Amino acid sequence: MLRPIRKIYQFIVDKPIKKSGIVNHRYQVLEMIGSGSYGMVYLCRDLLTREDRILKQLRPSRRKAMNEIKLFHDEVSVMGNLKHHRMPVFYEAFSESGHYFYVMSYIKGVNLEDEIFQNKKTFNEKESLLFVAKLIQVVDYLHKKDIYHLDLRIPNILLKNNEPYLIDFGLAKQEKPNQSNENDRKELKLQDYYDIGDILLYLLYTTYSSKTKKALPWTEELSLRQETVLLVKKLLRMEKPYSSIDGILYDLYVAVKALEESE
Known part of the structure; x- marks a missing residue:
């Protein structure tokens, strides 16, 4: 019974900021471009620099719960530690009238x-x-900073000049070596590896055309080189999992190389 009540409460409370509304005397809302369980995301115009920015707001329905506010501040902390050309640039965080916001760069991708689903983009096995090799380089940057994304999915990847840009760090965790044990960090790392394997399968399926109504395992539906099959299995923990990104890249x-030699 609690879930329907919560949904009704969110529907009433979580009203998006109106178009042309100005936040923090600086950011003019152009449109709401996304929303998730915890946040609402707007494309804005920075009235000071005249540049487009992304404004993320903690859902109003969640702004009075201390644990929700902490999660939002944790996300802000992670964003503030990112300095990579294929991730958003963090600018500032602030609160206004009891609402919580932060501002980041707008990636036009x-x-x-x-x-994949609307424009029917496909990726062959080599592509x-x-x-994924390009994506892993971005994830490697995070892991070297003890940051784990934990929500690597195709909706959280932007394409710009055929390069993957990683967004949405709402579930990301930054571990401090003196506050977590090696097993915990290993499990977080493996979760990101698993998600990379899932993304790779999505890409591989973009060229798949079903010839039967019977659902089969991906190992039978997809015609892949054995080297690719082993890679996916290790990412998805169907075989002994990887212990490092260097192993994945190898x-x-x-x-x-096996694909190129067979061409």
Whole structure:
């Protein structure tokens, strides 16, 4: 019974900021471009710099719960530690009239999910592997800073000049070496690896055309090189999982090389 009540409460309380509304005397809302369980995201014009920015707001229905506010501040902390050309740039965080916001750069790219499902973009086996290799380099940057994304999915990847840009750090965790044990960090790392494997499967399926109504395992539906199959299985923990990104990149190189030699 609690869930329907919560949904009704959110519907009443979580009203988006109106178009042309100005936040913090600086950010003029152009449109709401997304919303999730915890946040509402707007494309805004920075009236000071005349540049477009992304404004993220903690849902009004969640702004009075201390644990929700802490999660929002944790996200702000993670964003403030990111300095990578394929991730958003963090500018500032603030509260206004009891609401919580932060501002980041606007990446003018196309969402990978939209590209696949609306624009019918496809990736062959080699293209899938090379794309994931680029994505892994971004994830490697995070892991070297003890940051784990934990929500690596195609809706959280933007395409710009055929390069993957990583967004939405709402579930990300930054671990401090003296506050967590090695097993905890290993599990977080493996979760990101698993999600990379899931993304790779999505890409590989973009060229798949079903010839039967019977659902089969991906190992039977997809015609892949054995090197690619092993890579996916290790990412998805169907085989002994990877212990490092270097291991993933090596197997990616082997899989791409095998494809090139067969061309």
